[in-house]
Each structure stands twice: as C-alpha cells, then as structure tokens.
Amino acid sequence: MPSIKTVVATLATTTAIGLSSAVVAQEYTIGVSIPAATHGWTGGVNYHAEEAKERLEALYPDIEITISTAGTPGEQANDLEDLVSLRNIDALVVLPFESGPLTDPVRRVKESGVFVTVVDRGLTEEGIEDLYVAGNNHELGRVSGEYIRERLDGEGDIVVLRGIPTVIDDERVEGFQEAIEGSDVNILDMQHANWNRDDGFEVMQDYLSRFDNIDAVWAQDDDIALGVIEAVRQADREDELFIVGGAGMKDIIKRVMEGDELVPVDVLYPPAMIATAMDLTVQHFVSNGPVLGKYILGSPLITEENAEQYYFPDSPF
Secondary structure (H helix, E strand, O other): HHHHOOOOEEEEOOOHHHOHHHHHHOOOOEEEEEEEOOOHHHHHHHHHHHHHHHHHHHHOOOOEEEEEEEEEHHHHHHHHHHHHHHHOOOOOEEEOOOHHHHHHHHHHHHHHEEEEEEEEEOOOOOOOOOEEEEEEEHHHHHHHHHHHHHHHHEEEEEEEEOOOOOOOHHHHHHHHHHHHHOOEEEEEEEEEEEOOHHHHHHHHHHHHHHHHOOOEEEOOOHHHHHHHHHHHHHOOOOOHHHEEEEEEHHHHHHHHHOOOOOOEEEEOOOOHHHHHHHHHHHHHHHHHEOOOEEEOOOOOOOOOOOHHHOOOOOOOO
C-alpha cells in the first residue's frame, strides 16, 4: 500500500478509531455527498463510501452517516441544501462533481456551522473547508511525466487526454508539464476526456486521424485509458506507442502485471480516499485532538515488478 503523509502539521489524529462508542457524548449526523458512479473511479468511491458507513456506524452507534450521490453539479448543490435543511448535518464530507459550481454551495454549508471535509477535487477558493483529503495530484502528473520522459529518452511526440475541468486536473497537468520541461518531448495536443471511457475513445480517435506519429499517450485516468486502448487497437497502431493512465483500476493493473507492452505502467490514485476522509471526519467528534488541515496520499508508479500488491480482483474498480 502507498505511504501516507501529512502535509499540514495541524492535522492530528489518534488511535481513536478503536475507541469505545461511549466516547461520543451525543448523536452526530455526517452527510457524505459524492458523484454518482458515472465511471469506474467514482464507482469505487461509491463502494468504499458504503463500506465505510457500515463500519463506522457499527463502531460508533451515536454516529449516523447519510450518503447522497449526484449526476450533475446542480443536483449535488441541491443535495447539499437538503443535507443541511432536512438532515440537519453536523459535518459534511464532499467530493465535488466539479470544483467551480460547488464552491459557493459548500461555502454556504460551512457558514451554517457545519464541519466541512472536501475530498479529491478541491474548491476554487481556498480556506472554506476544515479538512482536505486527496491523492497527490501534482505527484501523479509528475510521476507520469517522468516515466514518459525517461522511456522516450527525452524526445518524442505525445498526446494528452485531460480529465474534467477541475482544480485537480490542473494540478496533474502542471506536474506533468514540469516533469517534461527542458526535454524534447513535444505535446501534439491536449484535450479534455472527462475521465470517461467513451470520451477517451473519441478524443484518441481524433488524435490518431490527425497525427501520423504518436510515441506515447498520457491518458491521466484508467477509464480514459481503456477508451484510448480500444481506439489504438481499432486503428491497428498498438506497436507504435505506449499508454500511461492513472488511478489503479484492477483491469489496468492486471495488464501491467502481465507485461502488456501497450500499458507498461500505471500511477496510483485510490478511490478508497473517501473512506479515509470519513474516518478522519468522525475523529473530529470522537477524538481529543484537532482534525484540521490537509491529508495527502502518495502516487507511486506501478510497474510489472510491484503491480501485484496493488491488484484487488474483488474490488469494483
């Protein structure tokens, strides 16, 4: 498993995960607002959120967790209003569908006196949330860029498929560009594929039709990578390039384990971070120490040599 590091020292947790539920002096309601399972990674988020809810409610009978899923930013904004007005939540754990449209709704939740934990996709304004839990997006981009740069010996033509326009997408691209800066690795084009398999397929089809030579593809996300793989195979160009995705989807990890030359590596970005966020939010109510700041997970490079430790065949993602 990847190492976990605390970026802001104000985050303090205790071994209170194992404390008796008697520690909780009163009942607390925690609302969890996440995107619907529109692609594999968010499907994993949904799975781990439900698992964490069951575990935490069993451990702390005075903690009630309610989970809502949304298919659009507008739907999620409405869910947040309902969690405050109808569920009277004491804390909110929110993974924004998109950063911009959810910034004001989350701010209003915070202004109502609710403890706020933001997960993964940061808000466009800093300082609203009490706690931020995420993978290391800048590192994901940097690790991907370093691998591509080294694999190509510092020169070649590549294409990039971005995610949804969010803060974390910007962070990933920034890290990637920094990693290839100063080399002769040339980005032919960069388009959003929305962390979606079908969009990845369509964007890659466009790239393949316009560029006769592509040495590598940074797909950023494993759902996108699956679409890219299909487009490349249909074009019969598997022998011309390699693909680097990200997240740790079991289908991609299996390919890496088996030495698939088209997908030689992956970069971890675990959907189980939602469970980490829920654990830490509960600690705000049951522990004696402050739970504030930022909690950032690492993004290691997954290779054929270490892929087995990241492969979980029973996982939905």
